Amino acid sequence: MDLAYNDASFQQVSRRYQIAVTMNWRAIFGLRCPRCLRGKAFRSLLVMHEHCPECGLKFAREPGFFLGAMYFSYGLGILASLPICAVMFYHEYSPWAIFGVVIAQLALLSPLLLRYSRVAWLHFDQRFDPR
Numbered sequence: 042m043d044l045a046y047n048d049a050s051f052q053q054v055s056r057r058y059q060i061a062v063t064m065n066w067r068a069i070f071g072l073r074c075p076r077c078l079r080g081k082a083f084r085s086l087l088v089m090h091e092h093c094p095e096c097g098l099k100f101a102r103e104p105g106f107f108l109g110a111m112y113f114s115y116g117l118g119i120l121a122s123l124p125i126c127a128v129m130f131y132h133e134y135s136p137w138a139i140f141g142v143v144i145a146q147l148a149l150l151s152p153l154l155l156r157y158s159r160v161a162w163l164h165f166d167q168r169f170d171p172r
């Protein structure tokens with residue numbers, strides 16, 4: 042009897058794991074389209090193409106679509122600020138100094154966070170609801 046592989050929740054978890062593993066990390070790091078993996082998502086530092094220049098995929102599929110990118114932006118912001126936070130905490134800097142440095146760091150990184158969180162959101166959305 043092979044209960045583990047027939048269990049619906051196991052298959053659901055397995056599918057989620059599979060999605061995380063098979064995300065197109067190279068295209069995400071290259072800021073590329075989630076469908077063709079070739080077209081550039083951004084035309085300048087902060088401005089996205091409306092459609093993929095290669096395959097014509099409309100990036101913002103509905104108004105407010107990129108609100109979902111905030112989840113990724115939040116996670117990326119934490120990942121980016123955690124190391125410097127840990128180092129400053131270890132060296133016993135005051136909480137206000139740590140706060141100031143983290144705010145400055147996030148302000149400087151915000152263009153990068155915006156770009157990567159939007160493209161990560163596009164790829165995540167494309168995985169769950171392909172177009």
Ligand SMILES: [Zn+2]
Binds near residue numbers: 074096
């Ligand atoms: Zn494309």
